[in-house]
Amino acid sequence: MADFPSKVTTETSSPQSQSSHQGGNSLRGLAANVTILMDMSFIRSIPAILMVAEIVLGLLHWAIIASAHYTLVPAYGWVMFVAVTLWILTTILFFMILFGSQRKLTAVPWPLTVMLYQGIATVLYLTAFLANAASVQPFSITLYYGHMAAAAFFSAVVTLAYGASAFFSYLDWKGDGGNAATTTVPT
Secondary structure (H helix, E strand, C coil): CCCCCHHHCCCCHHHHHHHHCCCCCCCCHHHHHHHHHHHHHHCCCCCHHHHHHHHHHHHHHHHHCCCCHHHCCHHHHHHHHHHHHHHHHHHHHHHHHCHHHHHHHHCCHHHHHHHHHHHHHHHHHHHHHHHHHHHHCCCCCCCCCHHHHHHHHHHHHHHHHHHHHHHHHHHHHHHHCCCHHHHHCCC
C-alpha cells in the first residue's frame, strides 16, 4: 500500500488545456482561443481588405473634416453624419464577420444583408462626396480650403471602396444563390 500514490495518476487533460479552460495566467491559451474564434480566411479575402480600407480611409476622411470649421457650411453636417455613421457601422460589421457572428445568428441572411449594407453605404457616401466636392470653394477666403479638398478626395476614394465592396458582396450573394434553404437542408 505504500507505493499506491506513486502508481496512480489523476490527470484528465494536458496542463496546457487546463490552464486555458480555467482562464489561468496562460497567454498562450488565450491567444489560441482568440485565434480559434477569428475567421482567418476572411482576413485574407478581398472583401476584408476593402473593409479595412473603408475603415482606415473613412476615419481619415472624417478626421480631416473634423479638424476644420465644418459647421460654417451646412453641407458638411451631412458629410460628417454619413462619414462617422458608416465608419462606426463598417467597423462593427467587420468585427462581426471576423469573429463569426454569422454562424451564431443563423436567422439573418448574411450575404444579402452585407450586400444591401454595402450598396446603401455606396449611395450615401456618393451623396456625401457630391456635397463635399460641391462645397469646396477655391477662391473664397477660407483657411481650410486644403482640408476640404483633401476630404473630397478621400470621400471619393471611400465611395469607390464601398462600390467595390458592394460588387463583391453581390458576387458572394449570387454565389450561394441567395437562398437560405440551400444551406439548411442536409445533404
